[in-house]
Amino acid sequence: MAENNNAGEGLRRLVHDVDAVALGDRTSYESGTLTVSADEAAAHFTEEALGQVRLSWASPGESVRIVKILDAVEPRTKGPGGAGIFPGLLGPARPQGRGETHVLRGAAVVAAGFLPRAQEAVVDMTAPMAELSPLANTHNLVVEFDPPPGVDWAVVSAGLRQGMLALAAQLAGAALDAPPDHEETLPPLRTSAQGGRSGGGQDGLPRVGAITNLQTQGTFKETFVYGRSFTGALPTLLGPGELDDGAVVSGQFGHPSLKNPTYLYQNHPVVAALLERHGKDLDFAGVVISPEPVDQVGKELVCAHAARLCADAGFDAALLTKEGGGNADADVALKMDRLEELGIAAVGLFAEMAGPDGTGPSIVVPPNRATAMVSTGNYDEKVELAEVERALGGARVALVDEPATARMELPTAAFYGALSPLGWGRLTCGETVMRTAPS
């Protein structure tokens, strides 16, 4: 193609910090305080599918626990009405990732409640959670719902998703006229056609990109790209701004600690870490997204394509992320070995399943040849949570059969994003951990 929408122009993030939150008559953003009108917010959620939704704030430091957490979305917009944000779901399905995007940083819209195939996901807004979940550090606007009897759960899930994205865009819209607290510019994606060749990154820096595997296991366990389920797709290359604008939206509600909510696709930690070093130690080469097929033949197919895409895009190295447990590890391991065969250095992010006492083998499906792995912590290690004053999302925690506010002991596996395969967290069980060079 002669012109690639994503070439030539990067994205500018206009970041508005949220320091305080409230519920009120009108939705507004003023001097760091985000006020939400519950009625206006509820209007985004279809009553036929979701019943009367309830909105509450859960802020860091408050004695509140959120259970049955589904997806989390960062309030963002590109202009009045959304102007293209969340393409394919809220905005029209056109490539995004350039121009301006307003971000309400420090806030998240969070859905909590029952959906089939969802696994109990918990976050406390008090210690010891700060390092165990991204949501422990954001002001969370929690959306609870009660579908009327007889409604198809797929309709509920879709209605919830649509409502959350619309609400997220509306909230960010309240900050359109406010001067941003920070401005951040993302570089445009340069493919090898534009001079980014293997080993020939800008100033001879190595070209390093990411491969992000998206869970694609059917309804309630899938991921949407430009509004479409990514099941059955072949890997494709995205620029960093596309993730920012919500091109990838989560529809996956299992594996709480290994879950990639929309919030973390919008704020992709590995992409952010690569961009921090862009122009210094490396030339950022883009993000390849790939489905995670559930069969061996499918895995080999997407692996071959992803590896070829990386080679064509001039990757010298790739960081690999996934979503899910052992099955997802198989995809990462397969790709890592294939990349190393092609002479592309590979690093995978893995959570460990070493058992409650930490003595089991860490990873059941490690790569054979590629050996560089980062540990995001032990899934099985237990953590004790204190009693809390209130709970959102449900009345009981089925995992331990206790009231949701009670004191309880849970495996790290149950905390939302604790072992983040996208690299959000600082949990690890490596004896030696890597150190970043100073800027």
Added chain:
Amino acid sequence: MTRVVHYLNQFFTGVGGEDAASTSPARTDGAVGPGRKLQALLGDDFEVVATVSCGDDYAAGEPKAVDEILALVKDAKPDVVVIGPAFSSGRYGLACGRLAAAATQAGLAAVAAMHPDNPGLDEAAGAPVVRSGEAAREMGPSLETLAAAVRKLVAGEDLTDAEGRLGKPARRNRVADENAARRAVALVLARLGGDREATEVPLPNFDQVTPAAPVEDLSQVTVALVSEGALVPAANPDKLESARATRWAHYSVEGRDSLPSGEFISVHGGFSTVAANEDPQRIVPLDVARELESEGAIGRLHGEYLVTAGNGTSVGNAKRFGTEWVADLRKSGVRAAILTAT
């Protein structure tokens, strides 16, 4: 004054040789045999207040032996439990490894010593074990290593390679200075720079599995169907977990030649169960197994299928299930099993 309780076998405590291998656990005050050398090496800040001994056969073979030994150890109120050295002695090593694991799990500081090839090492489950020589003639240097490790342990320090630590230390969660994403970038830059060894997760070694002998004549034997696909009766009466299973269940297929949709469901949390719930035989192939049984291709289909959920199952539990399944199936005269995995 740090109180030490020392565990030794029947030989090193002078009770007897092989003839005394069945002696049950016993406790004496103070240090005995090599324990005296250990006391000398540890010095005045430590006191070996008691020595617990047991015959190797009893210790390694009796199911309750470790509990009994641990009880005697606890009675002496130790600050630290010192176990062995067991050198290359297999039964002694097994006892030492198990005691180290049990003591550590009971919250006691404990360290054992044995030769790196001693099978007892696998029994220690992450509890500290340091290396000893191969045989009793190396008692001197082995006790020196052990004493040094005891000192470090009591000081609250981790035992590492430098102290002769054997086996894999437990993987424990902690908070790193930087998030995993940044560390991954650092790791890839190191790798590009030529360091191909750096990693935060070492590659695991898996057990060697010895294949069972083939069945000579299937038409003469009982075959069982087993699965980790979490297929259970619709009400999930035994509450099989959808992930991180801690148990397994068994359900009768006596008199059945099919598993009807709606009567059986999969509660596995690791994949879409829609296909399985449409036809449970996509997980446990009862229909064709019955057919093959009636045609004489197999002698008999076992009257139950065994099941668990293979979703985030810890290796420890998985091993235990496998061992228990073998015991259960053997008891029922089953000769072979077909395992369906998801």
Added chain:
Amino acid sequence: MLCNLTSIAIRVGAPRIVPTRGIPYPTGDPSLGLEQERAWRRTLVETALVALSTAVDKPTVFDGTVFDGSDQSDQSDETNGA
């Protein structure tokens, strides 16, 4: 062991391995009609029986006959280039 991710089975040392068509349906194939699926399931279990009566000394994959009427082959396509 009937499973889809045969590389894992080999890695952990399972001695007798029979490949299946998908994780969510080890002894099924929803892409086939019911009759064909049952016939395929039978072939699969028959392969398992063959495996049980075969001596092995290391992880061995027992590939059943390719089922008639299926459009899957054992070969993956070679991609051009990389």
